[in-house]
Amino acid sequence: MCERVRPLTFHHLFPLTCHSNKWFKKNFSREEMKRGIYICRSCHSYIHDIHSEKELGRYFNTKEALLADEKIQRLVDWVKGH
Ligand SMILES: [Zn+2]
Incomplete structure (x- = not known):
């Protein structure tokens, strides 16, 4: 996100705690919930x-x-200026 050259970590776009939640199960498939960046x-x-x-x-x-x-935009802009 910040475009710096840094070691990367995997972020689950659907945190694991959401996977068994009713609302999430109704709105997203298992496959969709595996997505990450x-x-x-x-x-x-x-x-x-x-x-x-x-x-x-x-x-x-x-x-x-x-x-x-x-807030994320502000962080990213700040980081880019450093
Ligand atoms: Zn970053």
């Missing part, structure tokens, strides 16, 4: 700091949605 450790920690796993799964389940978040 590779992001660096600091971006990864940050998105988990500012959003609960349910929010991440529900509202931020694509890279585009994550990048559209105002």
Whole structure:
């Protein structure tokens, strides 16, 4: 997300705690819920700091949605300037 050259970690776009949740099961297939993106450790920690796993799964389940978040945009802009 921040475009820095960093070791990457796997982020489940649907956190594992969502997989057995009724709402998620109704709205997404098992295959869809396996989706993830590779992001660096600091971006990864940050998105988990500012959003609960349910929010991440529900509202931020694509890279585009994550990048559209105002707080994440601010972090990414800050990081790029350093
Ligand atoms: Zn990053």
